[in-house]
Amino acid sequence: GAVVSQHPSWVICKSGTSVKIECRSLDFQATTMFWYRQFPKQSLMLMATSNEGSKATYEQGVEKDKFLINHASLTLSTLTVTSAHPEDSSFYICSASQSAMSPGAEGYTFGSGTRLTVV
Amino acid sequence: SQKIEQNSEALNIQEGKTATLTCNYTNYSPAYLQWYRQDPGRGPVFLLLIRENEKEKRKERLKVTFDTTLKQSLFHITASQPADSATYLCAPLSGGYNKLIFGAGTRLAVHP
Numbered sequence: 001g002a003v004v005s006q007h008p009s010w011v012i013c014k015s016g017t018s019v020k021i022e023c024r025s026l027d028f029q030a031t032t033m034f035w036y037r038q039f040p041k042q043s044l045m046l047m048a049t050s051n052e053g054s055k056a057t058y059e060q061g062v063e064k065d066k067f068l069i070n071h072a073s074l075t076l077s078t079l080t081v082t083s084a085h086p087e088d089s090s091f092y093i094c095s096a097s098q099s100a101m102s103p104g105a106e107g108y109t110f111g112s113g114t115r116l117t118v119v
Numbered sequence: 120s121q122k123i124e125q126n127s128e129a130l131n132i133q134e135g136k137t138a139t140l141t142c143n144y145t146n147y148s149p150a151y152l153q154w155y156r157q158d159p160g161r162g163p164v165f166l167l168l169i170r171e172n173e174k175e176k177r178k179e180r181l182k183v184t185f186d187t188t189l190k191q192s193l194f195h196i197t198a199s200q201p202a203d204s205a206t207y208l209c210a211p212l213s214g215g216y217n218k219l220i221f222g223a224g225t226r227l228a229v230h231p
Contacts (some may be wrong), residue, residue, distance in 0.1 A: 108164025113161060
């Protein structure tokens, strides 16, 4: 089945530094990938839609200059949290669909998530 | 605005019983509705998808119903096991619109 690999699985960084999270589709090409954030005991909140070869589409309230998304190839999307602060500490998860034609008609595959702690 | 509602309180049931989880949505006309399972510290895992023209879908011990009139989907786990304990998320999708938005999820705890 489809596999989405996400790295790192956890990271601790100092306040003010930047952190990059990678999301790779291992056995399929993903024109579109999605980035989510999840705070403890809350549901996943969609942050942005990452489109290969073009700019990401951000959800309302998500700072595009803070959360930089790059989708340079059909198998790799990256999320960079710039100038991280403790309130950015969260669980970040990416996902992708194998189907570009009708993604809603098939399940999405999620990465295993990245636990970011900013100290 | 679009809204997805799931039982926010945990559902506790005895092993062997049937668990029923509810997903209600408003201001949506979904062509599909997907159900996922999420374990703590992990990404969601796709379980089942049901289309708007399907009333019911089954997969092993799982059953999903979809009532577009009531704007509701029910997710059943029969002969539940402690290993079924997890949070279950629903996500309605409109046709051709590939953004996946989740409900808050319902935490299921199956006790031996």
